Amino acid sequence: MFRALHAKQNVQLTIGLMIGVFFGFLLQKGGVTKYDVIMGQLLLTDFTVVKVMLTAIVTGKIGVHLLKSLGRAELHPKPGSFGSTVIGGLLFGIGFGLLGYCPGTMAGAVGQGSLDALFGGIVGLLIGVGLFSEFYPILEKKILSKGDFGDLTFPRLFKMNHWFLIIPLAAGIIALLVWIEISGL
């Protein structure tokens, strides 16, 4: 681990910016900053979003776990609960279907000139996260903590070595992508 590098705050801000620039460039080149492409995915007529995401997951999954095996990276899985992950996830989905962008692709959409993403999406998103922070204490107490399972990962859940999950899962995802291509989706 590059601990000294991780501790340099200003350098980190610059690295964050650079990673963002490459990320935004790739998202726009992939077409996934476009409303038409994202809605095509949600209407199940255009599988570009799924192709990008699944390929990124396979590549990243193998890469990050290799870095971990080499002692160069640590995992940071997010904690979850049924009250937070399932209800929040479904709410997110409803917003996703109405808006046609997600928080990251929305920043990219603004960069390519989509005004609905700027004046609708970004403004709405800021209102939404503001409302959430206002009601967070009560939501935390009543809903978010229900059915808490912490930062569980599948290797810990199934008590097995992560490579025994990563390799079959990667093979399954690649098979699914090949099937999507063959079906002409």
Add this chain to the structure above:
Amino acid sequence: MEWLSLEQWSPYAVGVGIGLLSCVAFLLSDKPIGCSTAFSRTSGMIEILFRGQKVGEKAYYKKFAPSIDWEWMLVLGIFIGAFISARLSGDLRTEWVPAKWSATFGDSVFLRWVVSLIGGTVIGIGARWAGGCTSGHGISGTLQLAVSSWLAVICFFIGGIATALFIFHVV
């Protein structure tokens, strides 16, 4: 360098690129790529402008301080990177109503604005409720084999597909 000005790259090339970028983020910054907390921090910064420093006392802003951090710079970078990409391919143009929207709902700017504002608000609530978005859960979390992230991304798409089919085919 002609490939830099292509309008669209293969989704598989883009996916491999994003996967490698995730590895770089873990290696150089010890951080998974994510986007939605940057908006919480921004919302907090805006609230401070209007209501003063006491805003920082709110429980949620104790968790996610209203200040510029790595992820905030990442989101700024996404905007810049997409701008460069669109500029190079001639894809850069201001547009209020996307083609797919206008084919079904007409070209009213007001209607598109209202629906995107509502959608943005709901997605903002949902992203912080679920503790992540399509990047943080959908890519960074799933690649770490996190149970929460696989569950979240399945719910994102169930909600998204149901809503999209409903507004395009029923309404």
